[in-house]
Amino acid sequence: MTDLRFDTYREEVIGRANVADSDELVDFYRDLESQSAAALWTIANKIEPWEPASSSVPIVWNYERLKPHVLRALGLVTPEQAGRRVVYLSNPGRPDVAAAVGWLYTGIQVMGPGECASSHRHSASALRFIMEGSGAFTNVDGHKMTLGANDFVLTPNGTWHEHGVSEEGSVCLWQDGLDIPLMNALDANFYEVHPELNQAISFPIDDSTATWGNPALRPAGETWSKRYSPLLKYEWAPTYEALQRYARVTDGSPYDGVHMEYVNPYTGEAPMMTMGASMQMLRPGEHTKAHREVGSFVYQCAKGSGYSIVNGKKLEWKERDIFVVPSWMWHEHVNGSASEDACLFSFNDLPVMRALGLYRAEGMLDNDGHQPIIEG
Numbered sequence: 001m002t003d004l005r006f007d008t009y010r011e012e013v014i015g016r017a018n019v020a021d022s023d024e025l026v027d028f029y030r031d032l033e034s035q036s037a038a039a040l041w042t043i044a045n046k047i048e049p050w051e052p053a054s055s056s057v058p059i060v061w062n063y064e065r066l067k068p069h070v071l072r073a074l075g076l077v078t079p080e081q082a083g084r085r086v087v088y089l090s091n092p093g094r095p096d097v098a099a100a101v102g103w104l105y106t107g108i109q110v111m112g113p114g115e116c117a118s119s120h121r122h123s124a125s126a127l128r129f130i131m132e133g134s135g136a137f138t139n140v141d142g143h144k145m146t147l148g149a150n151d152f153v154l155t156p157n158g159t160w161h162e163h164g165v166s167e168e169g170s171v172c173l174w175q176d177g178l179d180i181p182l183m184n185a186l187d188a189n190f191y192e193v194h195p196e197l198n199q200a201i202s203f204p205i206d207d208s209t210a211t212w213g214n215p216a217l218r219p220a221g222e223t224w225s226k227r228y229s230p231l232l233k234y235e236w237a238p239t240y241e242a243l244q245r246y247a248r249v250t251d252g253s254p255y256d257g258v259h260m261e262y263v264n265p266y267t268g269e270a271p272m273m274t275m276g277a278s279m280q281m282l283r284p285g286e287h288t289k290a291h292r293e294v295g296s297f298v299y300q301c302a303k304g305s306g307y308s309i310v311n312g313k314k315l316e317w318k319e320r321d322i323f324v325v326p327s328w329m330w331h332e333h334v335n336g337s338a339s340e341d342a343c344l345f346s347f348n349d350l351p352v353m354r355a356l357g358l359y360r361a362e363g364m365l366d367n368d369g370h371q372p373i374i375e376g
């Protein structure tokens with residue numbers, strides 16, 4: 001017998017692979033290797049776990065600590081050199097695929113006054129959540145949008161898009177969220193630079209919000225056939241107002257507090273095919289119960305402070321901090337303030353899970369729905 005084992009994943013359970021190594025079997029496995037093949041039972045229990053076993057780890061990125069590093073990039077590379085001047089957040093469990101969690105990517109982009117990156121398009125769908133600064137804009141297929149803090153913006157897959165900051169603006173930072181790792185996992189990723197580097201603006205500024213961003217009102221006679229939302233910018237003020245109004249008449253979700261999803265106003269579905277997003281408000285002192293879902297989540301604290309417990313790990317957050325909840329991990333949220341509400345923006349891959357019939361969720365029944373803190 002050699003010391004290289006092939007039976008590491010054995011399980012003493014009927015119906016699961018349970019084959020002990022023998023000299024004869026190890027010979028067999030070696031012969032298979034020489035044919036670029038292998039015996040399924042040596043890895044079956046690993047590649048088909050009993051339940052999702054994410055390699056992503058729960059982690060929070062502290063904005064205060066990260067921001068000076070992001071600002072440093074301003075003086076080190078131009079948007080022309082970098083294409084996109086972004087510091088991306090690399091999950092320690094997913095460095096090989098540049099994911100923040102699961103198959104989702106996130107980063108913090110920084111641009112100074114007068115800067116504009118070149119226009120491009122790609123198979124990956126993208127979204128932005130604006131962190132700070134004034135004068136930022138995003139152009140999407142001829143629609144120009146002005147951006148303010150806590151605005152949520154779409155650049156759906158296949159659309160030409162570019163970002164910049166006006167001359168009169170200040171240094172702007174925003175969070176990018178993309179499904180790049182998913183596109184690469186599917187071997188489906190294309191990227192194109194705009195032939196003229198910048199696109200023409202062919203609609204009135206902020207027309208998408210003026211047309212499609214009115215509550216429960218649809219422009220009469222307008223139709224939409226694309227597979228993403230015609231509303232490309234969801235502004236903070238009406239979003240926060242909606243949460244407050246809803247909070248007056250609901251106890252909210254036991255797991256997520258006062259929780260609202262951003263939707264395509266034409267269909268009521270998720271704004272893009274692969275990624276959904278939501279904003280939730282935790283009322284003063286609120287401590288939600290734990291649940292878990294099939295799907296990966298990237299959060300940014302938009303307002304207030306508190307902490308979340310993810311599979312027993314305490315992640316403390318305040319405004320602008322970014323944290324992740326990997327698939328099928330227990331999570332509960334706590335507003336740390338007794339007087340102020342806290343708001344969490346998040347985006348997720350639930351549209352993919354739902355389209356494939358994979359979504360499920362369950363609430364924690366033990367211990368009154370709360371996890372013990374193991375790490376933090």
Ligand SMILES: [Fe+2]
Pocket residue numbers: 120121122126155161
């Ligand atoms: Fe892009």
